[in-house]
Amino acid sequence: MGAAWDGRGFVGLIQALNEAMQAAKAELNGLDSALGDGDHGESLAAAFADAAEKAASLSEPSPAAVLQATSQSLLNRMGGASGALYGTLFLRMSLAVKDRPDVALEDWQAALSAGLAGVQARGKASPGDKTMVDALAPAVVAFASATDLGGAFAAAAGAAQDGAAATAAMVAKFGRAKFAGDRAIGHVDAGARSVAILFVTLHEFWEGQYGEG
């Protein structure tokens, strides 16, 4: 069962992401204060709280509508570079599943690839630049190589976590952290870490809702 997610599944997912981001607020603020202004957790939590409320109030929550509403919360409640990038991720995913009543493995793969392409086009970052792309890109690759949804979420969660952890060794090429030069080494990028949390939550939500174990 659970070969595809319908709109209700996406509403549940956004609620799960909201809970995860509320729980991760202090951790993400802490990472961000090393190299940024210390509000990544705060602003992400506020945006997902808004998104969860919006998603719950949709009268006909198609997958695309839920993702679109979430992108609006991220773009406009979060603001800044992170809001633009997170918003673009969800906006491109929404466009990729337009008109789909439910989203199966191939649609998920297409949506995540479109999301990654959008984030890279907007932010101009490549893997290795110590940004959210360092978690997102390996997650999307891992997701694309899986043959079933459960395996895809598991692989993506693992790859995103590894990718985020690896940012500690990197010098930043973008954002405020860029200006820290070598002083950035030793700090995990807050945006990469929040993407890892996103994929871990996706996997856990999948296990809880649709998993067979």
Add this chain to the structure above:
Amino acid sequence: MSVRKHKLVNQRENILRDMLEGFASAYPGIVRLTDDGLIVRAQPKASGKVGLVIGNGSGHEPAMIGFVGEGLFDVNIPGAIFTAPGPERILAGIKAADRGAGVLLCVSHHAGDLMNAEMALELCQAEGIEDVDMVVLYDDISSAPKGSEPERRGTAGLFFVWKMLGAFAETGTSLAECKALAEHIRDSTRTLAVALTSCASPITGEVMFDMPEGEMEIGMGVHGEVGMGRHAITSAEATIDLMLPSLLDDLPFRVGDEVFVLLNNSGSMTLMELYILHRTVAQRLSESDIRLAGSWIGAYATTQEMAGFALSLCRADERLKGLWAAPANGAFLKGVV
């Protein structure tokens, strides 16, 4: 180095709203706070003139709310503390600034400001709004080397753009001419900043970056971004001598040039210190046969209570001198000195 962490605010989540309401209530003859959180002119510019709009993270007051008014911006879109506003809010700002002759969206170059501005222009395209353009502005020589100017950050020296572009738009010029003038001022302006202490984030209440007692950072960005390097704190004269040669070489400013000078207080410098600093700036310019066309000294773009200042030079020409002298009536920028 101790930093005052406690700020006299109310609920942290209401900082932006409370500040904007307080600001608008103080200057009802100059600005109005709209229901959607924009700062607009109390009396809109006459129709048929280019509208000027800018979005920015808050926490740098009086930038940019203090520069809305006659001879300056039409609309400011204040974002959350140190966070650029999102594209829908910028779109609302563009619409509010439209007086029928096009709108120029000014972007102080930071990643978030640029990305959200680009997305706002995409929204304009999607809505069929065509007479809108944006100009990306930067001035801080410490943030990228010469030759990579477009990668530099926008900091205090953009003040020259705000003042003179604002005056230019009042004269009824076209959108393309406004953009070209903004680029000309940008390309004539160079800035370098120094920080002596850190400051506290109003959001987290924590010190924003680490600054050892007795040291200063040359090239500090407006959010505490790390600059060119740390030095032991020295005299005012020696500090200017550390900064001015890099600034002069970067443009370069040449013998016979005329320049405007801005000494911008980053937060908790005293005017006494800034005047002492300006003494050396004026002396060194004179020694280099560069004429002082005018100076502005004050807190125009701040980073909370950071102790430090930015030194900006803008090469003057006859057109810019005329625009410099034109009337302006923002809450924090009046006419000419």
